[in-house]
Amino acid sequence: MSQMTNEVDNNVHYDDQTGSQLNDDGNGVGVVLKKGPWTAAEDALLVNYVQKHGEGNWNVVQNYSGLSRCGKSCRLRWANHLRPNLKKGAFTAEEERMIAELHAKMGNKWARMAAHLPGRTDNEIKNYWNTRMKRRRRAGLPLYPPEVLLQAFQERKHGQGTGEISDGDGGHRDFLKKNNYEIHDAIFDSLKENQGILPFLPDLPAISANSFLPNGLGSPPYCNLLPSTLPNHDHLQESTMSFIGSSELNSNRFYPFDHIKDNTSDKISESFGLYSPLDRGVSHGSICYSHSLSNGNSSTSKPTSEAVKSELPSLQIPETEFGSWGTSPPPPLNESLDVFIHSPQPPNALDSGSSSPLNSGLLDALLYQANTLGCSKNNSSDKSSNSSIATPGDRAECSALNMYETEWEDYADPLSPFGATSILNEHPVVSTNGNSWDEWELFQTFSENSADNNERLQSIDQVWTPKSENQSMSLLNFTLPDVLITSDWHELYSDHDSTNQAIMTEASDDISGQ
């Protein structure tokens, strides 16, 4: 890097600037070890050493090479920069897709991910992901492309989760599978991270709580959601019921966004964990409350803001804990669910009366989403009739949708394996050049100023067809167009809904089918 090139022959500068540390490995006590950026001369020394002695024994490098670096630093330098076959430069589209996919499966297992990306280092991947995630989070965008979510979900569902990608982290998965409690990491991760996948429901029909809770949690699909092996089922049910009771699900009919009619659209985003670009507060409830379940264990003793801090993607649970679950009674799961279920709601949530499924946690948000999708297919009249509700929410929803639509522009590259081509061919896009962020804003403005939402939603209804539903299940290669400034953008909208629907249908099937 340019940084490095500027550092050649300036040892003194960096010694003074970055300080030093004493060697603590006994090899040269009192020797001042250099820190900071490596110089070309140091690199040469290290390369020379490795060529002569091979990798390893890093702590003795300074003895043989004359380097004043600790072994750790040498190893890192070699691994990240000097070893042969390192691939430099920007990640390719394929690599980016791989990273998203791997992260959806593995979480922050950078080293494992690097193993699947020849020539790339864990540090590189980590930096890439963190930067990318920061950017996306700031923009309020979901971390994973829907097709990655769907694919991962399907793979997990069909027991081919590891497939060609073995993360070696099957411990907790085994546990999950054994307990028929297999919910894909990525789904929860995505929900937890920013839940961008949820808010882009095409519309928000009023649905009857009874329609998907015919007999409360004691009947499908909820009863099947619970691990059949749970010995403390009653307890869990009771807990879950109280959880449901805390929401508006116990009313005959609830309007998911009704309660936010009078609130700002931020509440929707907050409820679904969709970050507002303007508000990245770390204490957003949805993040906090989703954490316990997504982790599958109760980590709520810690400040929930940590969920944000740690950027936990997948089931980032110490494997020992899961391992112990496998050999000991499942109460931890109960507890975790219990904790999740009884997750304290922020006072304002209660005060505002927004104890809706949106605020009560990602589980019912997920289920709500899944069921809503089901309802939306069967009840277009409801859809249209309800498209008139919650104007502010609708706007927020629209915003979320818009974000989603432009979200995966990275994957809209015609060369991308996600294959934007077909979509782009099917749906003429007016503008498709370059980066779309500005265009997205333009589009958002367009959307917000466009004809009233009812009309838009009706259009969506019109373009919904069983065909698109069927297609949705084969949309693994579906890619969002780069830009959606198009006269018939609602058709794209509809296709996104298809993907979304596919995901949520999978989620619903997966949950109810367990």
Next chain:
DNA sequence: AAGCATGACAACCGCAATTAG
């Protein structure tokens, strides 16, 4: 042009796991 925000990297730190004695 200056200041600021952000991105991209590189490197360090601490902890945990593994290995060697």
Next chain:
DNA sequence: ACTAATTGCGGTTGTCATGCT
């Protein structure tokens, strides 16, 4: 079996470049 050393990993921080206001 125990301990220390080594290695690996993930989180975090620091620096520079770039773009925007």
